[in-house]
Amino acid sequence: MFQPMLLWSDILIFILLFSLIAFFINLSRNPVARARWRHVFTTRIGSGAFIVIVFYVLIAVLDSLHFRTALPPVEGGDGAVAQEADGTVHYSQDVRSVLDIILHDLDSQDEKTYSAPFALYSFAKENQESDAGYVIRAFPRLEHGGKHIVRDEEHVLDIWVKTARAIGLTILPCLLVIFLHSAWRRRKPPVEHPLPWTVIYTTLTILVLLCGWVLNLSQYYHILGTDKVGQDVLYQSIKAIRTGVLIGTLATLVTLPLAVVLGISAGYFKGKIDDVVQYIYTTLNSIPGILLIAASVLLIDVYIETNPEQFKLISERADFKFIALCFILGVTSWTGLCRLLRAETLKLSQLEYVQAAHAFGVGNWRIIFRHILPNVNHIILIALVLDFSAFVLAEAVLSYIGVGVDPSMASWGNMINEARSELARDPVVWWSVSAAFILMFVLVLAANLFSDRVRDAFDPRSVHGRV
Template identity: 30%
Template sequence: MSDALPPPPGTWARLRKNPVAMGAMLILAVIVFAAIFGPLLYHVDPHATSRAQYQPPGHAHYFGTDNNGRDSLARILEGARISLLVGFSGAFISLFVGTTYGLVSGYLGGRADNIMMRLVEILYALPRLIILILFTFVFDTHFKIWLAAHGYLSMVGYSKIIILILALGLIEWLTMARIVRGQVLSLKNLQFVTAARALGQSHARIIFRHLLPNIAGIVIVYLTLTIPAVILDESFLSFLGLGVQAPQASWGSLLSDGAQVINPVHSYWWLLLYPALVMSITLLSLNFLGDALRDALDPRARR
């Protein structure tokens, strides 16, 4: 007995024939490589101030400098690290929570499913931005105290980032849970699940051994769409000054700094253009990749 329905044949071949998908994967690979190794290869301290304030892009500073004379390229590379870390980590937390919740809700069905889905609808009705702001303000100070009390002094400066990852991950799982639950409802009465029950397999084994492999494609596709959503949320909070705090930088905080120096008298355009360009390319590549994966994993592609 097969544990999962066979995937569409030639999934990778169809994905490879899609030039948009391959281009998006290449761009994402370059951006991730730059985020990981860029600060190591580009030997400029992103926090080092100088008298070279508001210098336009040139040989000395490829992306120019900001109001404190800091190199903008080094700041964008540091921002890429933080924004991608928050985006990927928050999305994977959302993936774990939403997939598990949706699997259990759809498999149990009946009253348990109704109660679990009503809870999701209640959480949907709450204003997400206010929850994120309250979460970061309430837990950030307590988390810093806890880190200092347990000797993790080196982690105190990263407490805001950790809180952002947890907050965004625990907010974005709602849609994932609804998608997974709907798929499980359509699969749990099929023959391979009925046969597994007849063989006396446990509920946990049926859920994670038989049902989960069948929805893996849909989960992966939605994961690629959750990552840009988390990055946007983090950037919006940082843009408002509620996310990553100076001297650390994310793409959102860099956009906020750039927007403050755009005025009719002096337009330091590079401080806004380059962070917006890098962030836009990353989000577009993730969305294009998600669309391509959805088409490649479509069961109708068997034809």
Template identity: 30%
Template sequence: MNSSIEVQQTNKELVQQYKKKRWRDHAAWKRFKKNKLAVFGAIILLIFLILAVLAPLISPFSPYESTKGEFGDINVLAPPGDGHLLGTDSLGRDMLSRIIYGGRVSLSVAFVAVMIATITGVFLGLVAGFYGKWVDTVIMRITDVVICFPVLFLAITVATILKPSLFNVMIIIGLVSWTTMTRLVRGEVLRLREMEYIEATRAMGQNDAIIILRHILPNIMAPIVVQGTLQTAEAILTESALSFLGVGVQQPVPSWGNMLNEATSIMVLQFKPWVWMPAGFAILLTILCINFVGDGLRDALDPKVKN
């Protein structure tokens, strides 16, 4: 009899916890929808993602091949119009097609790089914060050493040592961008590991892996998601800078960064703005929208913020 009553009480507690979780999720969604800039940013990013995925179907021309004019000559630096909505570049390639394919490359680099940085940072932060002592000291001193170097300078140094390629750019950006996530996760773990429910799980004999994965990691997902979103904007900027300098994504593969390299010519910079302005505007708009979404997520996932 007592056992059945205990089972019923346990089931009621689980149902209440599930209802509370659903209410928190619903409240976070309501807070996010109230942020107009965050909703606008999410819509624009969704459009960019759709364009990137459907690039082969949407692009009017090949991003790698030169286009020819009415008399069979190559359309070099042709202004917008005459079948080319954004004109052509110095090799006669359609700018709109290269912008669409460039978004696919730049967003892919940013996504993979942020995944690498997040996984590395979360793992090191969890280990450092949970175990403390000499483990924490070693990890944080390594983190401090990496932080001493500017991310772009460190990325350029590594990129010049390795052969520039799309794959290497993803790895490089990911491996030089994990420090912020590590410090963030470590601070959250230091706060949570002294909580009473963590002490209770230890007293119940649960091992460290279960405590970390079931009781600590789920409770720090909100700041991880927000930081990962903001790091995506940084990854796009880093990729653009590396490609602009010639040590990132290499031609003829289009990326928004190496398309800006056309602006190194004074003639193009002053008299042919359609060659570099679309890529620059795409970078600007994407980063702005990512920051809008990041700010919206931060406010929505903060339990201290009232509905």
């Protein structure tokens, strides 16, 4: 038995998902916007980067389907099962997700302490008794990693054999699906700007092969090793994807309305409105951002500590702090986009077609929505993606200095923070930092590459933006 669990961040991610679906449905009814977005996806880099971003979002969605499992019945003193008089079922305090079920092998095979990727032995020596009865210092054998290996000489060969088997079992369905889709596509009439199907097939195949390889080999080895308390590093880095995707998206959506409304209003109406907006963002920029965010996060911590009755579960407390951090990052990071939009709106408001609209008596808000906003959309879209990347990196920095997400929440910043002392060891424990860096790097790189293609398609001064 299980009990579905909805956190506030879960609700927000599902709202974002439905909003994206509605956006694409509305996009199909707008020929001009559809032509511009089609240009984004007809480029090889744009389509490949988009697939990688969707892959990360899919993992975040799977990790947002939370539930609590029922606790097992307790036996009484005479061996009978003790139950509540009214038949009440008690549930675990541990909130799990669908992703935890998929990654069960990664989550359930904990060791005592550090172990290197694909290792058979622990990374730290322990006192052991030899066959002769002496106490010696040696590397103990791992409890789960490579426990099926009888002789150490079989280790490398076993990894290659299991890798080949995982790839073989995964690539055959991929090739079959690609063949069927290619055959179906050939029967359709050719289009003017076809999608780069070679890149799409290759990217999807690589991602599917990677998933199949991880799920297969994680049954036998710790692919990226374990941390200080023996938890699988790969499992932690995958669980941190939800935190990275959500903090980048939610903080960006908080930034957007503030920057757009204030920036366009200041540039279009000028006068006192412009003075007030400039005063606000100049004052905000004069305060060190890290100090402002740290002070706000500490206030949230104080609120949580003084109101423990509002947070019955650890996950609820961590989720509240996470959403508060997204809001704080968004509120303190809108000034850059606001300045860009103000400057662009000042220029656009002096153009001939805007002056003509004023002469014909067109209302201010209609001019903003018909003439100003469409011509600054490319700036907004680029800033959205770039801010997303900046917020993902900011979470890592804030968690590194101790004012980020809750320590109980999986995040790349917490992994890097916990790995500070590991880098001073001899030999160095490098895999925790490397795992967090690689997954964060791939997400940020895909977002930046995708933003470049969006800029090319939506910038009115570019060839494709004038479609």
